[in-house]
Amino acid sequence: MIRPLAAALIQQGVTPALPDPLKKRIRLTNGLSLFGVFVMLASIPFDWSHAPRWMLAEDAVGALAFLAFPLLNRANHLLLSRLCLLVLSNLIVLGNAVLLGPASGAQMVLIALAATPFALFDLSDRAPLAFGVALSVACFALAQSELLATFQDPSAAVAAAGYDPDSAVVTLAARIFSLYQTSAANFKAEQQLRQDIAERLRAEREREQARQTSIYSAKMAALGEMSGNIGHEINNPLAAILLRAHRLQRLAAKDKLDATTVTGTARDITATVDRIRRIVDALRSFARDAEKDPMRPERVAAIVSDTIELCAERFRQHTIELTVDPIPPDLYADCRSVQISQVLLNLLSNAHDAVEAAPHRRVRIVAEADGRDVRIAVTDSGPGVPQELRARIMEPFFTTKEIGKGTGLGLSVSKGIAEAHGGRLVHDASATETRFVLTLRRAQAPVVEPPATKATA
16 A cells, blocks of 8 residues: 555656656655655654654654655646755754764765755756755755854753764665665656657658558559550550551452562551550559669659650640650759659649640640759649648648549659658749649769770780
């Protein structure tokens, strides 16, 4: 029963809102208060047989006073409780040292009390820390001097020598208890710190998993939007190949094949197959997981071209003018090309939806160098982003599209990808039309080593 009660008293005044270092100090204050109660009560049997009766009253009143400090902490008087604990402890010891005389050795306890403020206050609490140390030093100086000798109790002089061992025990016990409480509080704080670090690492892992899931979800949503258009984009050249094959069959049946016709048809089929290959390659590259790809110099023109391959048919079907300004062939960005393609595809998809119902439907891509950066801008002639929504368009799951048409992940994921690349994705509110700008770190073109030549004898 005593142990749960003591544990409850030690927790008085400790609330979740307090910082961890202050929680530790409050627990130490309460623990030292209980130690003071124990010392006062443990002294009663000895004082009953050896000491003047006023010391019994001091023991009882002191025990009650020490019990008041956890209650002060509970009332949120956190600084007052610590200061009062130091004052009461020093005054009780000073009173014993003066009334019993130097022979009692009571002043030795003041040496232990001089170190107590360092357990109750942080080094940043300079004023209360200095006050506590100065108080113990001043009390020790007074006890050692003769200034208060007139207050010595003559009736206690005979028993004073018997208090010397008791004073030594109390001094040692006070130091050991204070160090134990400090070590216990530090151990608990370290455990809490380890737990906080473990929880933070777990939260970071979960956040990273959620981020990768969001990227995958946004990518799959983009693939879903493109799937019908890509199928149409591939079916058209397949139909062209089939028609040319039928033409060759008819010419063969009529025995009218010649080298020029076969060569021309083969050339057309090769070009058509190459077009399909580019579409499939772009789709395969876009669909794969690029999270672990290294950051490396990538040609911006190639990234834009591969992205256009995936969505050009969708724009053509809805008679939307999609233009790409000439991109310098030596413009490179330090990036993961698949992820940047995902960002551009999302911007193009948003631009497509924005202009679909507009009287003038046009989307423009501009890529240019800007000092140490590369800026890729996607501009559309849509109605624009309302002023009241501009601060929220990058938030996860926020979308201005109708239900079932947008996931609300596109811009949020794209912004995360840009920042993971050390760049940024912003809405250019100063532009006359709707304009989103992706900024990446510019890279030097990779150096291509010339093929080694064999030495000739």
